[in-house]
Structures are given as structure tokens and as C-alpha cells.
Amino acid sequence: DIQMTQSPSSLSASVGDRVTITCQASQDISNYLNWYQQKPGKAPKLLIYDASNLHTGVPSRFSGSGSGTDFNLTISSLQPEDIATYYCQQYDALPPLTFGGGTKVEI
């Protein structure tokens, strides 16, 4: 199984800060990576697909980069509504389709 390791597990930042979350795959997954945002009590929302493509309606302050085994999700200017937990997910090889452990972003 492909393991997805996210870091940090949590972070605290200020409004306007640039925030970067990393995700490392245990083997090459090309660009088969999604990023999700989940707020408490809500279903996840797709932010980025294929590692770097912004999903429809997602603010441009979100961006994704990377390929192979190392990936980043960047929020260029953190906003109060970005408080959430963020997950990466690989879909190169399944089963299983694996998620990272999550990164909780606080202000």
C-alpha cells in the first residue's frame, strides 16, 4: 500500500500569512494527488486535483505543486475562512486509495 505522510499535523498562522503543507508518498505516484479541505462537521471539499489543478470555484490563493513523491499545498494569504483540516489523497494505485493524516490549520 502507498503511505501518505503529511506535515505538519497542525499549524497556527496569522491572517495574511503564507502557509505551506507538505505531503510525501511512499512511492512514485506521478501527479495522481488530490487536496481536500474539511471543516468541522462537514464533508471534505476538493481543492486541487492532479497535484496542481485548481478545482472549479476554489479561490486562487490556493495552489498545489509537486510530482513523484513530494507535494505541497500552499495558501498564499491565509483568510479566516481557511480554518480547517487539509488532507492529501493519492489515486495512483488502489486498492487502497490512501489519505494523508491531515493538517489542522488554526489562526
Add this chain to the structure above:
Amino acid sequence: EVQLVESGGGLVKPGGTLRLSCAASGFIFTNAWMSWVRQAPGKGLEWVGRIKSKTDGGTIDYAAPVKGRFTISRIDSKSTVYLQMNSLKTEDTAVYYCNTAGIVWGQGTLVTVSS
């Protein structure tokens, strides 16, 4: 409006059974690959399994912790996907979400396995 609505969650004793439903609307269900993902209380997301569209072979894949106990099926005429859960364990306690392509998600339904 594109929508997925789960139902069927509840409290069940260890060893019991439960069937979850996920009703789709607003998109062509016949072509959709449907997945189930769960989230234990205070924990991260865990993929449960996926069923492909019939036109893509209808293949079903499961995560190791549920293989042999859970069964995913679909009825395209009802635009509904099901998750039959047998031999439930306390560690199956979670909110269960259905989704398609990671884009459209249901609101989730809580399954609690407890004596």
C-alpha cells in the same frame, strides 16, 4: 443541483448488520464511479471502497479492514449506491460518506457500533 444524500446510519451492536444508501441526483449516475469514505470520531479520512460504472466493468475494490465484511452495490435505475455492512466491529464506528470522483460528497451518515 448535483447532490448525494446518505441514509441508513444508526446504532448497532457488535456483530450486527447495517445497510447504508446514497441517493444521487443532478448528474448522470450511470457513468459515475462511486466511493465510500469513513471518518472515525476525531480521526482522519479512511477510504472504504469503490464501485466503477457498469460501462467501465463494474469492478468493486475494498480496503483491507472491511474486505469480506462490507459489500458495495449499485442500482443505476434508482441512482443509488449501497454499502452493506456485516459483522460490524466497534472500530467501524464512523461517519460514512459517499462521493463521486472526490468532487461531489454526501453529508455523511453516522454509524455507531456499541453494545
